[in-house]
Amino acid sequence: MAPVILKIQLPQPQPYTPLTPFYVPLPPPPPPAAAPPTPPSSTSSTPPPAAAPASLVVQLPVSQQGGLQIQQILSQPPQSGTPQHGTPPPAVSQPDTPQSDTANSSRKRAASESNTSQPELKKTKLPTPDLEDQQSASADVDFPEDPQGKPNSFGEPEVWAEQRQQLCETLHHYRAHEAGVYQNNRIAYGLYIDAGVSPKDFFDNDLIITTLGGGKAKNENGDVQRVRDHAIEGRNDTAFRNSLEKLQTILVIVGKKNTNCPVKLNHNFNVLGHFHITAMWYDKSDTCCWMVKLQRVDTITQPWYSVEGSTHTSLPLSVAPNQVCGSCNESTERIYQEEWICMTPGCTSYFKRDGVTIDARNYHYSQAFLNARSQFMGEVPVAVAPYLPDFTAGTPVTDAVLNNFKQGFVCSVCGCCGRQKHWKHWACENERCGATFPMRQQAMTIDEAKAEPEGRLKRQKDFAKPVISVLQYMEGAYEVTKYSFPDEKGDFIGFVAVYKSNKQINLQKNGPDDLFSEFSTMEEGEFHLERKAARASGSIVEKLTQQFSRNYGATYKFIVRTESQSFSTAPEAILRVLKRCTWASEQAVNQHGGLYEVPNELLALGYTQSGEMGWHDDGEKTVGQTVASLSLGGRSTMHFRPKARTTLFGPPKAKGVKSPVLQFTLEHGDMMVMHGCEIQKLYEHCVYSYGKRRYALTCRTMIFDKMVTEEEKQHAMEAGTIPDHAEEFNYDGDAELPLQRTLKPVQKAKPARKTAKAVKA
């Protein structure tokens, strides 16, 4: 095996072909001049028009004549004055519109304001991630410090972020939530370099030489060190080799802790821009490791990360001298000034001179190698990140737009990568900027909400294992399927009842169809769903939940008090849902003669795409025995399995999991009631959501006496009090509707060997 380790694209005259835009084309700028950014105090209901984003797209120079064009550009007089964000390089002519001036200056202002003081981040110690296959990922663990003594940069990064999730949700070329290299399908797209610089790493205006991750571990002092050789064909180098062959650009992001970066960095994640791979070699120092040489695609314009006051020189195209190895016949570049070395892994002359191993630990790169420049022949993405279209200019929110911005966006005012935190608007996450962008959500029919993308996983058939006893009956206009759960001795410990809705029920006034359209059209002031921090709130590794949520009624554990809205101010639709769930849980609990508790808390969840809520139980000290929920829009499946440590259906498992015993589907209008504390102790469940829009509204009962503080108790009681006007929303299960039987009997593999003692009313 002799992998090609060095490859140089020689400049060749090429006919000009327009580049295909990688991202959604931007809309034309709106006729009136753009307004200044919204102050953070503005309410979302009356957002001012956003600054025109069109002027901020980075147009990379397209050379029509290869090297010739570069010479022509170089002969132009250098630009004077301060650098402007988003100003296209001289190679691309673009009329200077008043809109772009406004956008540029406001963008610059916001960016510089953001640099004076950073939002205070909470220091969080997290378990050290697996160091294998990582590129400086350990840097995420500690709060980065501002490196001292570095000069200021010439400009500001076009795109930046403070938290990794902001970056990963926004950039299409960097989705690595843990690792330094982002690869997909064995092709590398992005690289994040931070702390952990190796002696042979290099960083200047146009060139980055970096050691690929992997083979590192912590020594006794806690420092991360490379301890093992890289595999000759490892994960990262394979991805880079594939990118090199496929002419794929690499988006490079630099972190604050990178000691090689010549300038002071103001953000935790700073996007340098698109690079292309010009060399890869298997170096040998104390250990063998893969090195990659990356060249900036646009070598003409001065990069923002060059030193303030310096001038940028674009070097002409050239190659470093090559030499053919007498042993392996591979022609490779001379990398080191000291001597040419064969770096072909597996060659008998690998790092050897006349059979003697070369110690190249203190060797220096040759000037010819560092000065070599090649023309990138692949397709260059139009921009480093998708800028949010200006919806105030009337851009329709198409599926393509929603898909592009379903999670993150780049603020067109300050360049901060932001996550879509709110259900109905985008808000810049940079506190110094605070720009908001309205999202004109299309009205969606229930059929559209249910629609699933082509090629989604095959629908798994619902099932109940024989250990789960099943009872089917009518309640109001609903067909109810009640699944009873046994404990280890086979005694009944609780049930899950599914209330199957039908067209007639859904069509009733204020029924599921009406509720769905009400939740879809309510203004954010009335019904504000947002993504909340799921872990490490406020830190560099903060992660938001995938689903959007809002709490109503009695305060639920973990929820900041102000985030729960009292029922007395809740929208009518919320109270109607509460009453429907109250009816279902009361019927279900009475049906087997259990203790019924009136729900006093409601959690509204919204999903805009398929999502998963992993295995968990709903057992909380302050929560009652019953959980009831209503599903609207897209379908979901709910899965139950015994916890691994239980003796249910087999010995406890120290490792691994037990197989699921029940799966059912909840469709638009269906309700679900889960009852019995013991179920939460012995079983766990998970939920998969499907479709383009789904609301899941779950009601619970908070037990005030189990709350720790009196203050907490008082607040929960107040917020959880159901207002008198809710009486008119009392629900009777649409009992007046004619009976409709559509359910097929639940699939059971074999007759139950051991039937749980279900208590029937």
Ligand SMILES: [Zn+2]
């Ligand atoms: Zn060789």
Ligand SMILES: [Zn+2]
């Ligand atoms: Zn902003």
Ligand SMILES: [Zn+2]
């Ligand atoms: Zn749950």
